Amino acid sequence: MHIYTKLEEFNLSGSIKDRPAKEMLSNAIEASELRQGMTVLAPTSGNVGVSAASQCSVYGYSCSCVIPAVTSTRKRADMARFGTTLIEVPGEMTEPAIEMAYRLKAERPDEYYLLDQYTNPANVRAHYLTTGPEILLQLPEITHLMAAQGSGGMLAGLGRRLQEDRPDVQLHAVVAKPGTRMLAGMKESSGQGRPLVDDGLLAGRMAVSGFEAYEAIQLGFAFGLQLGPSAGGVLAAALRLARRLREGHIVCVRGFGREVPR
């Protein structure tokens, strides 16, 4: 059995989310939905905010991120570094941040461009066009792919691209066990109510606890890897799958490359 992790730290802001942020922004500019002078408004649990902030500096737009109160100080600092305005909403969940962003957009439609990773098809397309082909090129031996499921964009894009060339590759979504709160970027249980989630592409959905994720993070240190909470969860799920299989090449996709667990 072989387990691999796809390194994403060489993206501009150090995160896989640079891919959807770039695709969503460039599409919005092309469609004239995002025009000079407007502010990009991103509801986010963190990584998309950092990516949106860095991409906005490149494209020359102001950026405001609507974040849950639990967002880590490291992610806040990364967003603020690019001059981003942070709008904090109470609680741990992203839903109130999304609601707040829609309210602000409704109040000032000409001022804000709403960057909604949860509904924007460009999120899926980014992974279909870039992450998927890279994985096929870098590891033709791949048999299984595992990734955290948040918006569902990553798994949908990867699943569609991999299925075109390698319908035999099995996709597993990794989600947080109900009540597990600290697996940033990873949602609980089913993908119900999230439009980008495509269950038809999945061989399975595995739920992990915070404890399993933190055990896997410790294991990562032994290999010189700094895994964040959701990447730890994905590795924990990959180890569980590996115990059931006789052979295979499991690819774990991680969100952020330089993460230190909170």
Ligand SMILES: Cc1ncc(COP(=O)(O)O)c(C=O)c1O
């Ligand atoms: C660290 C991390 N991993 C995984 C994901 C999930 O990716 P997706 O939203 O495409 O399902 C996210 C999403 O925010 C994330 O921040």
